[in-house]
Amino acid sequence: MEAPKYLTVGIIANTHGIRGELKIVPKTDYPEDRFAKNARLLLFPPNSNESIEVEVEKARDQKTVYIIKFKQYGNINEVEKYKGGLLKVSLDDQIEQEEDAFYFHEILGCTVIDEEIGELGKVIDILTPGANDVWVVKRAKGSDVLIPYIEQVVLDVNVKEKVIKVRLMEGLL
Numbered sequence: 001m002e003a004p005k006y007l008t009v010g011i012i013a014n015t016h017g018i019r020g021e022l023k024i025v026p027k028t029d030y031p032e033d034r035f036a037k038n039a040r041l042l043l044f045p046p047n048s049n050e051s052i053e054v055e056v057e058k059a060r061d062q063k064t065v066y067i068i069k070f071k072q073y074g075n076i077n078e079v080e081k082y083k084g085g086l087l088k089v090s091l092d093d094q095i096e097q098e099e100d101a102f103y104f105h106e107i108l109g110c111t112v113i114d115e116e117i118g119e120l121g122k123v124i125d126i127l128t129p130g131a132n133d134v135w136v137v138k139r140a141k142g143s144d145v146l147i148p149y150i151e152q153v154v155l156d157v158n159v160k161e162k163v164i165k166v167r168l169m170e171g172l173l
Contacts, residue, residue: 024087031061111164121138
């Protein structure tokens with residue numbers, strides 16, 4: 001699994017008003033940093049691998065979305081084509097995580113090892129249903145295993161070696 005070059009920090013949901021503002025669904029734990037005035041982002045239009053560098057002129061939090069105006073655009077006609085697009089940052093611009101915190105891309109592809117059973121498989125997806133994340137582990141044989149990211153189950157995460165040690169609770173297999 002190839003490491004990503006960019007991190008998605010927002011999805012362009014819609015336009016807002018006629019002055020070129022966009023409604024952004026944040027996909028980052030740091031929206032106040034990513035969408036701060038003068039922040040530089042890469043805008044990936046829908047169905048495109050080409051990016052456009054944009055700079056935040058102003059942004060405001062509005063319940064579950066951010067309303068953002070980029071310096072490069074002044075009216076709705078210029079930004080309408082970007083609905084459904086993505087806002088990203090280079091992997092080099094990732095914000096340093098606290099200890100015991102990880103980016104999704106660091107967890108995906110990690111080998112999961114149970115202290116009794118041994119190797120279970122690799123993390124192929126991360127679900128975010130609410131109270132805690134759930135890591136989906138693809139096994140060589142049998143159905144996928146859902147592992148809750150909680151202290152009692154996840155014992156150690158080594159993103160450098162791509163290894164996660166767990167203690168499965170009864171009923172998880």
